[in-house]
């Protein structure tokens with residue numbers, strides 16, 4: 001269940017007159033999703049998604065909505081936010097910030113083949129390039145600083161061998177982030193959570209990336225690492241599948257060639273991508289926020305991936 005704030009068609013009928021979408025015809029709550037209240041909204045103009053943000057504030061939201069607007073305007077396949085007659089992308093509904101975005105066709109591909117990974121790699125590179133002239137700045141709020149601050153909060157709950165690994169990896173990543181190679185990595189807005197459930201496909205055709213609410217400015221390579229760690233693995237073991245990795249990286253490289261510095265940083269970034277989600281899952285598991293995270297994700301999955309990335313070198317970037 002993921003409609004925390006109920007909204008009826010009646011509620012929307014008047015509210016929607018400020019958008020250039022005609023009359024609202026149908027509104028259906030979306031049951032998946034864990035952060036916000038989401039609805040499929042049909043109007044005289046087409047199909048949209050209405051989101052009421054349950055945690056993010058009016059001040060925090062412009063970075064994400066304007067980024068989606070910017071990317072959509074540059075031909076990246078993402079939901080396009082719809083502005084009201086005042087040009088606003090975020091408008092209050094039932095006292096919560098709300099937005100309407102275009103609905104992506106298709107469904108998530110949870111058992112991807114190389115062809116899907118190639119489509120994701122190419123679109124990710126296009127997204128990174130399109131983000132270069134995005135004017136707003138926000139750090140990745142689940143980046144190094146957050147790892148540093150959050151590690152002590154979970155350490156008391158986990159056994160000694162895991163605590164040792166966690167501390168050592170955060171230290172390793174902090175040391176790496178201070179080195180010259182890291183400083184040479186290209187940066188910009190990144191999705192930072194481009195898992196299979198945040199991408200839509202119709203058959204083998206990618207129809208869009210969505211759920212940008214972990215986006216921030218970080219290294220492009222971190223985004224690639226997060227994506228590879230979810231799309232290109234054997235789900236039981238975390239071991240990389242060479243064919244899917246190759247398909248994703250080659251397709252990315254063809255649009256935005258990787259650099260030598262990125263090649264040097266690649267193995268470390270894959271570890272960073274695993275650490276980020278191991279830590280957030282540990283945090284959600286042991287320190288659940290009130291009335292959230294209905295079924296916490298398994299932290300063990302990303303611990304396995306991290307151990308595997310440390311033990312086994314991944315295929316080269318190019």
Ligand SMILES: Nc1ncnc2c1ncn2[C@@H]1O[C@H](COP(=O)(O)OP(=O)(O)O)[C@@H](O)[C@H]1O
Nearest residue numbers: 030032033034035036049079102103104210211
């Ligand atoms: N723009 C969109 N187009 C099509 N479906 C969408 C769109 N945005 C969200 N959805 C659907 O809503 C579900 C929940 O969205 P999600 O962003 O994951 O929610 P939450 O932020 O609450 O976790 C997705 O799994 C997807 O099926």
Ligand SMILES: N[C@@H](CCOP(=O)(O)O)C(=O)O
Nearest residue numbers: 034193195198211277281297
């Ligand atoms: N992808 C993260 C959790 C974020 O949830 P999402 O449904 O908003 O993508 C994880 O798997 O830990």
